[in-house]
Amino acid sequence: MPELRVAVIASHNGSNLRALHQTSLVPDAGFRIVLVISNNSGSGALAYARDKGIPARHVSACTHTDPDEAMRAALVEHAADWVVTAGYLKKVGPRTRKEFAARIINIHPALLPRHGGPGMYGDNVHQAVLDAGDLVSGASVHRVSDEYDSGEIIAQVEVPVHGGDTTATLAARVLEAEHSLLPAVMRQIARGYLLRPDSDPEEGRR
Secondary structure (H helix, E strand, O other): OOOEEEEEEEOOOOHHHHHHHHHHOOOOOOEEEEEEEEOOOOOHHHHHHHHOOOOEEEOOOOOOOOHHHHHHHHHHHOOOOEEEEEOOOOOOOHHHHHHHHHHEEEEEOOOOOOOOOOOOOOHHHHHHHHHHOOOEEEEEEEEOOOOOOOOOEEEEEEEEOOOOOOHHHHHHHHHHHHHHHHHHHHHHHHOOOOOOOOOOOOOOOO
16 A cells, blocks of 8 residues: 655644654554645744755745645645644635645644634643643544534544643643654554545545
């Protein structure tokens, strides 16, 4: 089975990109990273990609009059099969969503559908979990749709909330879980165990 060609879109440090890339180097991983896109020219994600020899693009309103079309074109140019948004703090535009349809997934630092939607990123998510008194948080991988964090949930992992947790301590534990969950999901997709690139949201499981 040929390797899936995966593009990653990130806004800042790119720790999930690192986890995905390191997993892609394992024999029989089934996928490889072919492009990294960021809306932030100084992002750690772009720096990491360039250091590892992965094609990297800065795509934003500062670089393109139509960032959505520029992103879509870059993904097509690099023949991406799947797109992963990992810490990308903007909506994926309609042209890109139409081009890749069900083949765009996102990692979210909470158990959706709780604590998702506009503004639910970074410390805001973890503070919301703590303010709600939740005993469990976690990470979710879901399809990207036209609304933040509303697409079909593909996989989740739970992370306990400890007494005395701060946003920083909870965030660190959830991030560690993300670094395991996202590569595992990508490997399962590559092996055909989860979602086929052309699958319907309700029929993409084997």
